[in-house]
Amino acid sequence: MKKNQLLLLQQEYVMFDSVTSSSSYAANETAFNPVPYIPTDNVNSQHNFFRFGHTNNFESLIAGLSGNNEMATDYLLGVTASSMLIFGIALVWFVVIMCFKCAGPTKVGFLAGRLESPTRSSLPSIEECLTEDDDDVVSTETPVGLQHSSASPGPEIFSGADLDQEKKEKKFKRTALAVRVVFVLSGLCVMVSGALFYAKGVTAFQGSLSGVQDSLSMVESTALETANLTRSLLDTKQETLAGLEDTLSETGGGFCQGSSPLAAEISQGGQELSKEIKDINSMVDESLKNLSQDLMLVAKTATGVNKDLQTAQGFFYALIAVSIIIIVLICTMLAVTIFSARGISNCFTKCVTCALIWPVFVFFLVLSWIFATLFLVFSLAGSDFCFKPDQMVTTVLNNNKDMFNSMVFSFAIYYVSGCEVVPSGMDDIQQLVDTAKTLYAAASNLADKVASQSIDELATGCGIDNAGATALQKGVALIFEASDRLIKYLASFKGIISCENINPIYTSLVYDATCTDAVDGFTWLYSSCLALCICAMIMITCRAALYPVKRPDGDDRSGLSAPLLSSKKGRY
Numbered sequence: 126m127k128k129n130q131l132l133l134l135q136q137e138y139v140m141f142d143s144v145t146s147s148s149s150y151a152a153n154e155t156a157f158n159p160v161p162y163i164p165t166d167n168v169n170s171q172h173n174f175f176r177f178g179h180t181n182n183f184e185s186l187i188a189g190l191s192g193n194n195e196m197a198t199d200y201l202l203g204v205t206a207s208s209m210l211i212f213g214i215a216l217v218w219f220v221v222i223m224c225f226k227c228a229g230p231t232k233v234g235f236l237a238g239r240l241e242s243p244t245r246s247s248l249p250s251i252e253e254c255l256t257e258d259d260d261d262v263v264s265t266e267t268p269v270g271l272q273h274s275s276a277s278p279g280p281e282i283f284s285g286a287d288l289d290q291e292k293k294e295k296k297f298k299r300t301a302l303a304v305r306v307v308f309v310l311s312g313l314c315v316m317v318s319g320a321l322f323y324a325k326g327v328t329a330f331q332g333s334l335s336g337v338q339d340s341l342s343m344v345e346s347t348a349l350e351t352a353n354l355t356r357s358l359l360d361t362k363q364e365t366l367a368g369l370e371d372t373l374s375e376t377g378g379g380f381c382q383g384s385s386p387l388a389a390e391i392s393q394g395g396q397e398l399s400k401e402i403k404d405i406n407s408m409v410d411e412s413l414k415n416l417s418q419d420l421m422l423v424a425k426t427a428t429g430v431n432k433d434l435q436t437a438q439g440f441f442y443a444l445i446a447v448s449i450i451i452i453v454l455i456c457t458m459l460a461v462t463i464f465s466a467r468g469i470s471n472c473f474t475k476c477v478t479c480a481l482i483w484p485v486f487v488f489f490l491v492l493s494w495i496f497a498t499l500f501l502v503f504s505l506a507g508s509d510f511c512f513k514p515d516q517m518v519t520t521v522l523n524n525n526k527d528m529f530n531s532m533v534f535s536f537a538i539y540y541v542s543g544c545e546v547v548p549s550g551m552d553d554i555q556q557l558v559d560t561a562k563t564l565y566a567a568a569s570n571l572a573d574k575v576a577s578q579s580i581d582e583l584a585t586g587c588g589i590d591n592a593g594a595t596a597l598q599k600g601v602a603l604i605f606e607a608s609d610r611l612i613k614y615l616a617s618f619k620g621i622i623s624c625e626n627i628n629p630i631y632t633s634l635v636y637d638a639t640c641t642d643a644v645d646g647f648t649w650l651y652s653s654c655l656a657l658c659i660c661a662m663i664m665i666t667c668r669a670a671l672y673p674v675k676r677p678d679g680d681d682r683s684g685l686s687a688p689l690l691s692s693k694k695g696r697y
Contacts, residue, residue: 167508182200187521238668322650362410377593391571454489535549
């Protein structure tokens with residue numbers, strides 16, 4: 126081998142030696158400091174949410190998955206109690222509305238679903254009474270008992286019953302106005318809640334999902350890259366061993382059999398090289414045994430979870446569709462309310478109200494109640510997990526450590542702990558690096574000695590033929606090149622598994638995507654959905670605003686024959 130090639134490889138070794146020596150793996154001694162986790166105010170408030178005396182410790186649920194069903198049941202009761210209470214209130218509200226409907230407007234007024242006036246027709250106000258100038262005029266619109274005599278010189282006098290009727294009419298008008306105002310305001314609040322549901326809740330949770338997918342993709346790519354490096358290390362290790370065996374075979378069982386000083390140096394260097402190759406082979410087998418398989422399992426798991434999360438994208442489109450449908454329904458209701466205030470009721474308005482608005486609106490309202498309770502459960506469970514996420518992840522890993530046969534488990538604990546809990550395999554990797562350096566030094570020294578001699582000199586000094594001398598040079602050069610690659614692979618391997626490289630992936634996945642974006646998203650989804658449901662229930666309670674005023678004597682102008690855009694108002 127040419128000397129300049131050896132010098133080039135040796136210069137590269139100096140660079141990689143500085144890399145592999147810069148960070149001792151006995152502890153996290155690099156300049157990198159993991160980001161400490163501080164629970165957000167939202168996580169703290171949700172974690173301390175009232176649980177009706179049940180535990181809020183998420184580890185109880187993890188323990189239940191391992192067989193302690195009593196602890197898991199206690200936790201599930203606490204996290205679902207509030208949701209069940211909210212859903213129970215919604216059911217009671219629905220039952221009360223149906224009871225009011227059965228009671229009728231005579232007993233409960235507008236709560237029965239219709240605005241029914243207590244008077245048969247509108248009365249003229251007192252200011253519009255006839256005077257003495259209208260002696261010869263008897264209005265046909267004035268009820269019989271209220272017509273003034275032509276001999277009466279003064280203004281018309283109303284009886285007490287008429288005044289009571291007018292007071293009832295004014296009170297009814299105020300009630301009808303209040304019902305319609307509450308209905309309209311509740312509809313606007315539903316639209317605002319729907320907008321917040323999407324703008325804050327759906328957007329935040331979608332950002333969380335995107336962050337989780339990106340982190341899982343990084344986990345997958347890192348695991349695959351580490352697995353490939355592991356296989357390269359194993360292949361290179363095997364290459365050095367094969368090169369040693371071939372060289373010994375070609376040189377008659379030893380590197381050099383002569384008695385000259387050169388032969389003694391080459392023989393001693395060959396013995397040292399043989400020892401280092403055997404040592405690193407055993408250490409690689411011991412340290413990296415089953416590592417590649419476990420890393421492939423990690424990559425496969427990350428890929429599967431990522432695919433499952435991609436299917437959740439349809440959930441967001443469904444939420445957007447629900448928000449749009451609700452807003453369209455509310456706008457339609459408000460338009461129908463304007464028609465009803467004008468006393469318009471015909472085939473079109475009744476068809477839209479009875480056949481379209483109410484069935485669809487009630488269906489999506491019930492669906493929204495269910496979503497609100499589920500979002501509350503997810504928000505509480507997420508905050509319980511995120512109150513101490515490192516501890517929860519460590520517990521989950523300990524419960525599943527039997528899945529791994531290599532150092533993957535101990536290194537996972539290392540990254541989750543903020544690189545404070547030193548894994549058991551860290552010293553083995555450092556010893557492997559030190560042994561690889563020793564192997565490289567032995568291969569470099571022997572390669573220098575062999576390369577500095579000609580074929581004839583090697584053959585004469587070592588007592589072998591020219592073919593054996595040629596095989597000696599090629600074999601030592603091959604081992605030297607393999608040891609150089611081994612050093613590079615180990616440097617890359619240490620860089621990939623370093624705390625500085627892996628811990629940010631963990632913090633991005635758990636701290637940012639899960640414990641910040643996801644919990645905030647679920648909180649917004651729950652609160653906005655609950656506000657939407659309450660306002661929608663108020664609209665159903667005040668649904669009488671959708672219908673024209675109903676009077677005991679009927680009103681042809683507000684019946685089925687009334688034109689949709691008629692400017693005439695029904696009796697009010």
